[in-house]
Amino acid sequence: MNICNWFKAIFVCMVLQSLVPPALSQEAVAAPDPQIAAALQQVSAERIQSNIAKLVSFQTRSTLSAQDPASIAASRGIGAARDWLKSEFERYSTDCGGCLEVKTDSFTENPTARIPSPTQITNVYAILKGTDPENTKRIVLVTGHYDSRDSDTLNVTDAAPGANDDGSGTAVSLECARVLSKLKFPATIVFLTVAGEEQGLNGSSHFAKMAKSAGWNIEAVLNNDIVGGDRSPQQNPAVVRVFSEGVPVSATEAELRIIRNLGGESDSSSRELARYVAEAARVYASSVKPMLVFRLDRYLRGGDHYSFNQEGYAAVRFTEFRENFDHQHQNIRTGNGIEFGDLPKFVNYDYVASVARLNAATLASLASSPAPPARVRIETKKLGNDSTLVWDASPGGRAQGYELLWRNTSGADWENVQSLGNITQFTSPLSKDNVIFAVRAVDRAGHRSLAIVPSPER
Numbered sequence: 179m180n181i182c183n184w185f186k187a188i189f190v191c192m193v194l195q196s197l198v199p200p201a202l203s204q205e206a207v208a209a210p211d212p213q214i215a216a217a218l219q220q221v222s223a224e225r226i227q228s229n230i231a232k233l234v235s236f237q238t239r240s241t242l243s244a245q246d247p248a249s250i251a252a253s254r255g256i257g258a259a260r261d262w263l264k265s266e267f268e269r270y271s272t273d274c275g276g277c278l279e280v281k282t283d284s285f286t287e288n289p290t291a292r293i294p295s296p297t298q299i300t301n302v303y304a305i306l307k308g309t310d311p312e313n314t315k316r317i318v319l320v321t322g323h324y325d326s327r328d329s330d331t332l333n334v335t336d337a338a339p340g341a342n343d344d345g346s347g348t349a350v351s352l353e354c355a356r357v358l359s360k361l362k363f364p365a366t367i368v369f370l371t372v373a374g375e376e377q378g379l380n381g382s383s384h385f386a387k388m389a390k391s392a393g394w395n396i397e398a399v400l401n402n403d404i405v406g407g408d409r410s411p412q413q414n415p416a417v418v419r420v421f422s423e424g425v426p427v428s429a430t431e432a433e434l435r436i437i438r439n440l441g442g443e444s445d446s447s448s449r450e451l452a453r454y455v456a457e458a459a460r461v462y463a464s465s466v467k468p469m470l471v472f473r474l475d476r477y478l479r480g481g482d483h484y485s486f487n488q489e490g491y492a493a494v495r496f497t498e499f500r501e502n503f504d505h506q507h508q509n510i511r512t513g514n515g516i517e518f519g520d521l522p523k524f525v526n527y528d529y530v531a532s533v534a535r536l537n538a539a540t541l542a543s544l545a546s547s548p549a550p551p552a553r554v555r556i557e558t559k560k561l562g563n564d565s566t567l568v569w570d571a572s573p574g575g576r577a578q579g580y581e582l583l584w585r586n587t588s589g590a591d592w593e594n595v596q597s598l599g600n601i602t603q604f605t606s607p608l609s610k611d612n613v614i615f616a617v618r619a620v621d622r623a624g625h626r627s628l629a630i631v632p633s634p635e636r
């Protein structure tokens with residue numbers, strides 16, 4: 179936001195705050211960061227198309243497929259795909275003066291139902307380190323899985339192009355890395371591509387556990403899986419679904435009790451992240467609209483975001499509006515006039531680019547924002563019709579003020595926002611029994627943190 183817009187925003191705030199109730203529409207205060215908006219323009223459908231074509235060219239990226247030097251030299255199998263991803267991240271790093279740290283997370287998975295013998299699984303990732311020493315340990319992460327499969331999860335030689343599932347998500351992670359590595363952010367962004375998804379989320383599970391045990395402060399995980407916008411007539415190319423868990427799988431018994439008693443089913447950190455995606459789409463006028471789906475995932479399906487949820491991290495899943503099941507997990511064939519197989523020709527590359535822009539807008543906004551306020555509490559010492567919220571200042575020194583958000587308990591997204599200035603306690607005349615509150619931090623340029631719903635404090 180330039181200085182003029184900032185003053186305009188303050189003026190609009192003052193005028194609107196003089197009204198009763200003291201509520202603002204989110205649209206009234208949000209303005210895009212011009213640097214982020216310019217970066218989004220650099221996302222290229224052509225480049226996404228060539229990256230997906232490259233991934234498909236490895237014939238199969240089954241996690242169980244070849245990783246030996248001869249196969250890699252012949253550009254066949256998951257080993258070749260892994261090495262190419264690494265070289266691609268390294269190329270982006272060269273283009274930004276070595277700004278990315280390119281790494282692999284490699285381990286041997288023991289046999290399971292879908293892994294017949296001990297198998298090496300390798301996640302490939304690039305780190306764009308935050309430039310603010312006080313905020314560099316805050317991490318936002320985007321991921322897609324680069325492994326693929328055909329009709330048989332155990333087949334390791336036949337074609338498994340995986341153009342949509344999940345060449346598209348892998349391409350989103352790559353393109354976010356290419357475009358955002360041209361900018362600098364106070365917090366850190368990790369661009370991840372994992373393997374083993376089709377065998378049982380093995381790669382993401384290992385990575386999330388590694389992050390947890392290393393004490394990584396991951397604020398947000400964006401998992402892109404099947405974001406190719408399959409070109410079937412029933413597709414809606416203007417919509418991407420964003421799935422988020424309600425009751426956190428990692429919640430303790432004490433946390434579950436609070437959720438049950440106070441109606442916290444729709445305020446997990448993942449759900450707040452989904453709402454943040456919706457706001458980023460409004461701020462940056464996303465050409466693809468996020469449809470927030472209030473469930474962990476689709477029926478009978480899972481994804482890598484769940485590995486992060488299990489470790490207590492906020493994580494959501496992006497998936498195209500309508501999947502075409504003839505075009506995923508299928509051998510390439512024709513039967514009854516239907517073409518089966520996950521082929522590049524079914525992918526809508528403009529759609530993938532739009533989804534990549536929405537991911538990049540969310541990542542860049544979060545990596546620019548102050549840390550969320552800490553220990554947000556709502557006082558419940560005595561009965562009363564007003565509501566006092568107390569919080570610890572956003573750590574890291576970037577917050578210039580705070581905003582109070584609220585909605586009706588039956589509301590899906592935040593309905594009201596009130597600027598509070600640089601304070602850490604506020605009493606609203608609204609009853610905490612009737613609405614759901616949250617607090618977020620705002621920096622000088624208007625970047626917003628994730629919203630934090632208060633815990634009851636006696």
Ligand SMILES: [Zn+2]
Binds near residue numbers: 343344403404
């Ligand atoms: Zn997938």
